[in-house]
Amino acid sequence: MKLIFNQALKDLRLLRWLLAAWVLALVVAHGSLLYTASLGDADATSLVASSGFHSMIGMVGMAVLILFAALLVQRDSPVSSDAFWLTRPMSAGAMLASKLLVSIVVLVLLPSALEIGDYLVTGVGRRWLPPYRVPLQLAWTLPVLALAAVAADVPQFVLVALLEVVLLMAASGLAAAFGLPPAGNTHFDTFLALVTLASACVLAWQYLTRRRTVAAVFLAVAPFVLTLGIDLWPWQAETPVAYPEEKRKAISVAADREAIASVLLGGDRVIQIPLTVTGKPPNTGLGLVYNSVHVWLQQAGSRTRFDIGAVFTNVRPGAEALEDAPLAPDSPETRALARVLDSALAGTALMNAQVTTLGALRPAIAFFVRRADLRRLAGTTGTLHLEFDLMAQEYGAYPGVPIATGTRYDGPALRATIVADRRTRYAISLDLRETASGWHVPESYSTHFLLRNRAAGQSLLKIAGWAIGRSNYGELGMILPLAPSLVVRWRTLGFGRVRGQTFVQTFASHEEARRWAKDAELVVIPTRDAGQFHVVLELPEFKVGG
Amino acid sequence: MSIIDIDHLKRRFGKCEAVNDLSLSVPEGSVFALLGPNGAGKTTTIKVMVNILRPTAGTVKLLGVDSRQLGPTQFRQIGYVSENQDLPAPMTVREFLDYCRPLYPTWDAPFAASLAQKLDIPLDRKISVLSRGTRMKAALVSSLAYRPKLLILDEPFAGLDPLIRDEFAGGVLELTGQEKWTVFLASHDIDEVERLADWIAMINNGRLLLSESVASLLARFRQIEVVRSAEGPLAAPLPPTWLAPEAAARTARFIETKYDEGSAAQVAQVFPGAESVTALPMSLRAIFVALARANRAQAGG
Numbered sequence: 001m002k003l004i005f006n007q008a009l010k011d012l013r014l015l016r017w018l019l020a021a022w023v024l025a026l027v028v029a030h031g032s033l034l035y036t037a038s039l040g041d042a043d044a045t046s047l048v049a050s051s052g053f054h055s056m057i058g059m060v061g062m063a064v065l066i067l068f069a070a071l072l073v074q075r076d077s078p079v080s081s082d083a084f085w086l087t088r089p090m091s092a093g094a095m096l097a098s099k100l101l102v103s104i105v106v107l108v109l110l111p112s113a114l115e116i117g118d119y120l121v122t123g124v125g126r127r128w129l130p131p132y133r134v135p136l137q138l139a140w141t142l143p144v145l146a147l148a149a150v151a152a153d154v155p156q157f158v159l160v161a162l163l164e165v166v167l168l169m170a171a172s173g174l175a176a177a178f179g180l181p182p183a184g185n186t187h188f189d190t191f192l193a194l195v196t197l198a199s200a201c202v203l204a205w206q207y208l209t210r211r212r213t214v215a216a217v218f219l220a221v222a223p224f225v226l227t228l229g230i231d232l233w234p235w236q237a238e239t240p241v242a243y244p245e246e247k248r249k250a251i252s253v254a255a256d257r258e259a260i261a262s263v264l265l266g267g268d269r270v271i272q273i274p275l276t277v278t279g280k281p282p283n284t285g286l287g288l289v290y291n292s293v294h295v296w297l298q299q300a301g302s303r304t305r306f307d308i309g310a311v312f313t314n315v316r317p318g319a320e321a322l323e324d325a326p327l328a329p330d331s332p333e334t335r336a337l338a339r340v341l342d343s344a345l346a347g348t349a350l351m352n353a354q355v356t357t358l359g360a361l362r363p364a365i366a367f368f369v370r371r372a373d374l375r376r377l378a379g380t381t382g383t384l385h386l387e388f389d390l391m392a393q394e395y396g397a398y399p400g401v402p403i404a405t406g407t408r409y410d411g412p413a414l415r416a417t418i419v420a421d422r423r424t425r426y427a428i429s430l431d432l433r434e435t436a437s438g439w440h441v442p443e444s445y446s447t448h449f450l451l452r453n454r455a456a457g458q459s460l461l462k463i464a465g466w467a468i469g470r471s472n473y474g475e476l477g478m479i480l481p482l483a484p485s486l487v488v489r490w491r492t493l494g495f496g497r498v499r500g501q502t503f504v505q506t507f508a509s510h511e512e513a514r515r516w517a518k519d520a521e522l523v524v525i526p527t528r529d530a531g532q533f534h535v536v537l538e539l540p541e542f543k544v545g546g
Numbered sequence: 547m548s549i550i551d552i553d554h555l556k557r558r559f560g561k562c563e564a565v566n567d568l569s570l571s572v573p574e575g576s577v578f579a580l581l582g583p584n585g586a587g588k589t590t591t592i593k594v595m596v597n598i599l600r601p602t603a604g605t606v607k608l609l610g611v612d613s614r615q616l617g618p619t620q621f622r623q624i625g626y627v628s629e630n631q632d633l634p635a636p637m638t639v640r641e642f643l644d645y646c647r648p649l650y651p652t653w654d655a656p657f658a659a660s661l662a663q664k665l666d667i668p669l670d671r672k673i674s675v676l677s678r679g680t681r682m683k684a685a686l687v688s689s690l691a692y693r694p695k696l697l698i699l700d701e702p703f704a705g706l707d708p709l710i711r712d713e714f715a716g717g718v719l720e721l722t723g724q725e726k727w728t729v730f731l732a733s734h735d736i737d738e739v740e741r742l743a744d745w746i747a748m749i750n751n752g753r754l755l756l757s758e759s760v761a762s763l764l765a766r767f768r769q770i771e772v773v774r775s776a777e778g779p780l781a782a783p784l785p786p787t788w789l790a791p792e793a794a795a796r797t798a799r800f801i802e803t804k805y806d807e808g809s810a811a812q813v814a815q816v817f818p819g820a821e822s823v824t825a826l827p828m829s830l831r832a833i834f835v836a837l838a839r840a841n842r843a844q845a846g847g
Contacts, residue, residue, distance in 0.1 A: 006648045014636050075634065081598045084633060087626035089618035089649050 007098035018068045025061040073148035078206040080152045096207040108137040139192040142199035149206035150215045171227035243392045243531035250279040267371040274364040285393040292389035295367045299382035306367040369544045377545035384542035391532040400521030455519045549574040549728045555604035564590040566752040579743035580732040587752035588732035625689030628700035635674035639684045650692035658691035679710035699731045736831045755837045767833045768805040769826040772798045775819040789840045801836045
């Protein structure tokens, strides 16, 4: 133990400047976070600026973490034949233990402890403490240590890290070719746990055996095993909760052949098939499960599969709140929106397409018929098969709150304050300052947002469950603690929070937007996944070519 | 008694045989030098000895323990200084020695301080700013302060100026004399080795050329010059112990590798009527060059 501490102290001494930079980044990040927390609700500009600064510091912190972890290993490399420790009375186990001690204390526990401090100082309370903090930080730190352990020097580490990223991308591409979703999205917990475990194994292997070939092969194979394996291995094939049969029987799903639209895009044809759903139980939304959608054309002796372009999962909670009204006033802009929909068929423009069907609120599946298939299938017909899962989401009462700065919302899955609202010709944007976010909400829950104008009989819908999910939060929060008590800036209206090209001209003028918003209220709908069921539709005599 | 036993050691890197069937023993208490040109396999041999590299075949035993099993117990008795060793550059020498101290129960702090003073090492200067020679001296202090039974030096003189080299060699000599340590030294600097070593092994292309005490080696090698009665080529076959035979006019020259009292009679038998025979002692350098050439000629067929 004495030797482990001696080694740890030596590492801290050697890396003291990086340690100072790391501590400084943490202090600045947490300082900015606490400063943001102390800002008044109305000070939206400062909140946004502070959030931006926090993100920037987060990136600096990430760079420092990577450098610190890499140099920590490189200073006593297990693969360099010139490493000093190899000929000193220091066992490989003790050296490994000292490296883990330093990295866990400095890179994992220190930021986690500071985050706990944030929760206490900001008054968010212990019950909101994220349980994933330490595992997440480990999942960032250990892979860097592992990659550094197979590299003989820093340039080699950079090369190995880049290679690993390329392999991960290749594995994701391969998964996509198999029609599998990226493992990191679908089974985030398992993915992180396996990455952490694999990294720990590589690190231990390298120090205990110093045989690089095995570790290198492992690192080359791991991205593929992790990415493909999680979805393919039987143990991971989670059986989703089935929607109760008696409720399912009442629901009828059909493809609306009359409303099928298609457009030619660069030689490919994109076909959109709207679905009609009837018999939904009250207070239930239905969403298409993207990964479950498969479309193919069955002809005598042959089957042609098609790539899925976009899935519009718009029979969602909140649909009832629309009171059968059109989603937006009829205007040149809303008619332009219909044209935008055509381009959306390519899956490039409208990512959050919940309102794109202008009141029809019907789910739709768009798929590509590639140029070669178009030629091959020209003049022929077959039976088009659509196979997909629908997820039922139940929700209770959804009280509305006025759209006004300072209005507080306190619900089971969200506690938030409206800190700013902007009404432009293009959209109504709200900045919500959260005191608790979906990060803490079990995965079977999500939060949906809606702007409702009862007087006009109109609503605008925005589904935001994923946006505050862990993936999005993780982009900011994995390295530097970012308590979810601070600002999450929502563009409640407008399509897509970040995709500038997808804005939609919702209102004819600023004045109309202001008028509409004046009588509108914010409706927050927490939902619970009630189960999913499988649907198979067949469209005989379907013609995809010509 | 041997402190190092190398038995049919082979080490291959891909298709390259860095060490090929090397066997030698290092007597305890000796200053043993492994001599060879650059790329001969000296550093590879040492790295296998201290378990930095694994042998492809054969075994190495240090202090009676297989090199692959060397652990902290053995490394507390082994000092290792290499020209390529990564020292913790951002540390001062004092911090570096403070870091090393807890690793060794037998660390003698006053001894370390006196060594540092004797070798003129600036304790409060960072290792990164030290000259190569001073860095080597700092590494030497960190490897001597616990009084190791075995000191291994890999190319300790490479790149050192004569003054530092003298200090370094003097320090090692003096201390090994006092402390009765065994020193295993790999170098291509034959002149320096000649001053230090009492036992020597020569290696070339991974193969051992010889291994014996310096005294015995210098005693058995002689440059022989014979003035013959008449000109002419050398008549084969010559004794197998003669290396590099050549003839110019009436003079014949060769290297006798087993010079003793019987050598004169053998020369007289090969060169009857020789007018004069001169046997000159050889330096280590000359012996090494002769052996390396003979080895190359043999390898070339």
